[in-house]
Amino acid sequence: MSIANGRVLLAMPGPTNIPDRVLQAMMRPAxxxxxxxxxxxxxxxxxxxxxxxxxxxxxxxxxxxxxxxxxxxxxxxxxxxxxxxxxxxxxxxxxxxxxxxxxxxxxxxxxxxxxxxxxxxxxxxxxxxxxxxxxxxxxxxxxxxxxxxxxxxxxxxxxxxxxxxxxxxxxxxxxxxxxxxxxxxxxxxxxxxxxxxxxxxxxxxxxxxxxxxxxxxxxxxxxxxxxxxxxxxxxxxxxxxxxxxxxxxxxxxxxxxxxxxxxAERLEAVWQRHALLAAATQAAMSKWAEGQALSFNVVEPSQRAPSVTTILVDGDPAEVTDYAREVCGVTLGLAIGDLTGKAFRIAHMGHVNAPMVLGSLSAVEMALQAKGIPHGEGGVAAAIAYLGANAREVAA
Missing domain, CATH: 3.40.640.10 (Type I PLP-dependent aspartate aminotransferase-like (Major domain))
Incomplete structure (x- = not known):
C-alpha cells in the first residue's frame, strides 16, 4: 500500500524543491x-x-x-x-x-x-x-x-x-x-x-x-x-x-x-545549513554501511559534496528509489554515467531543511528494510542525533 499522498519531496540533485514564494512570484502576467x-x-x-x-x-x-x-x-x-x-x-x-x-x-x-x-x-x-x-x-x-x-x-x-x-x-x-x-x-x-x-x-x-x-x-x-x-x-x-x-x-x-x-538568510548561513544537512546524511549512511551492502562512493569524507551524497549498492539501486517514490512520495536520484545501475543519490540542496532531509532518509531506511537489503540499523536516528547536537549550537 502506498502512503505517498501528500507533498512530493524531491531528493534528487536537480531540479530541486521550489519554494512556494518562488512559484508565487512567477504567477503574474507578462x-x-x-x-x-x-x-x-x-x-x-x-x-x-x-x-x-x-x-x-x-x-x-x-x-x-x-x-x-x-x-x-x-x-x-x-x-x-x-x-x-x-x-x-x-x-x-x-x-x-x-x-x-x-x-x-x-x-x-x-x-x-x-x-x-x-x-x-x-x-x-x-x-x-x-x-x-x-x-x-x-x-x-x-x-x-x-x-x-x-x-x-x-x-x-x-x-x-x-x-x-x-x-x-x-x-x-x-x-x-x-x-x-x-x-x-x-x-x-x-x-x-x-x-x-x-x-x-x-x-x-x-x-x-x-x-x-x-x-x-x-x-x-x-x-x-x-x-x-x-x-x-x-x-x-x-x-x-x-x-x-x-x-x-x-x-x-x-x-x-x-x-x-x-x-535574507545570509549566504554564509546557507552554506552552513547545507554542511549540517550533508553531515546528517553521512551520519545515516555510515550506520547503513555497517550492513556491508551500501558504501559511500567518495571514500575520503572531506571530498564528499555538501549538496548530494552518492551511495553504492550491492544489488539493484532501483529497489530503493522505486520504493521511496511509489510508497513514500520521495524522489531520489538514480546514478548516471559510470555508476549507472550501481548507485543512487540523495540530494540535500537548495530549499531544504532538517525535516525534509530526515524525511528522505526515512524513506531510504524504509526501503532498505522492506526490500531486505542488509544495513545497519539506526541511520535516521544517527542523523537526528547529529543535528540535535550541532544545529543547537548554531541556533544558540
Missing part, C-alpha cells in the same frame, strides 16, 4: 519586454549574481540550462584549435570537455577517479610540462553531482600558480553555488558558471556566467564567439541586447524571489 519593471529586474539580478559569485566582474544571465552555461563560457573566451585541459572527477567536467571538443577545441583530459577529488599535484605537473603554454584553459567542476565529489578549487588554483601557467581557470558551479563556499575572486577563478535549478531554488531554464578582467581580455581575442552567447553584445546598455531578444521574464521573477530568500 510585462512589456522593455518596461521599467523588466529593466530594473535585470539590473538587480545581475548585481545580486555578483554577490552570490563573490566578484565585481561581469555577470551574464541566459535563457538556458547548465549545458547552455557551459557553451556560453567556452564560446566567449576560446578560439577553434585552442587546447583545453579538463580535470576529471566524475561525469560533468568530462561532459564540458566533450562540448568543447565538438565546438572545435583540442581537448585533453587529465585522468581522475569517480571516487576522489582532482589531485592538484597532478595538475601542477601537467601544466609544468606545457612549457609553450599551449593550454589556454583549465576546466573543472566544484561539485560533480554524478560522483558526489567536491573538488578543492583553491588548491587547484594554487597548482596553476605554482606552475606559473597563464591558462584561464574555468569552474562549473552548478551544484555548488548557493550550497557551499564559493568566492570567485578569492579562489582565483577567471570564468564561473552555474544554473538555476539546484542551490538557487528556481525552475530549470536559467544559466549564469561570471567573468573577470582576464576572461574579458581573452574574450576580445576569441573567435569561437556566436551571437546568442556573446558577452560584448550582452554588455550593451540596451535591455534587448542583454538578453539577445525577449527576456525569460517569469523565470527571472522566480529567481528574484529565490535570491531575496538567500540574501
Amino acid at each position: 510585462e512589456e519586454l522593455a518596461s521599467k519593471t523588466i529593466v530594473d529586474l535585470t539590473e538587480t539580478l545581475l548585481a545580486d549574481l555578483k554577490a552570490v559569485f563573490r566578484t565585481p566582474g561581469e555577470t551574464f544571465l541566459y535563457a538556458a540550462n547548465g549545458h547552455g552555461g557551459w557553451e556560453a563560457a567556452l564560446t566567449n573566451v576560446l578560439s577553434r584549435g585552442d587546447k583545453v585541459l579538463v580535470l576529471a572527477s566524475g561525469r560533468f567536467a568530462i561532459g564540458w570537455g566533450e562540448m568543447a571538443r565538438f565546438m572545435g577545441a583540442d581537448v585533453e583530459v587529465l585522468a581522475g577517479s569517480w571516487r576522489a577529488a582532482v589531485d592538484p599535484a597532478a595538475v601542477e605537473e601537467r601544466l609544468r610540462q606545457d612549457r609553450d603554454h599551449a593550454i589556454k584553459a583549465v576546466l573543472t567542476v566544484q561539485i560533480d553531482t554524478a560522483s558526489g565529489v567536491v573538488n578543492d578549487i583553491q588548491a587547484i588554483r594554487r597548482a596553476i600558480d605554482a606552475a606559473s601557467h597563464p591558462a584561464l581557470y574555468m569552474v562549473d558551479g552548478v551544484a555548488a553555488l548557493g550550497c557551499m563556499p564559493f568566492d570567485m575572486d578569492a579562489f582565483g577563478v577567471d570564468v564561473a558558471m552555474s544554473a538555476s535549478q539546484k542551490g538557487l531554488m528556481t525552475p530549470p531554464g536559467l544559466a549564469f556566467v561570471a567573468a573577470n578582467g582576464k576572461a574579458l581580455h581573452a574574450h576580445r581575442q576569441a573567435t569561437m564567439r556566436t551571437p546568442y552567447w556573446d558577452w560584448t553584445a550582452r554588455m550593451d546598455p540596451l535591455l534587448y541586447m542583454k538578453h539577445c531578444g525577449t527576456p525569460p521574464e517569469h523565470l527571472m521573477f522566480g529567481l528574484r524571489a529565490a535570491l531575496d530568500m538567500i540574501l
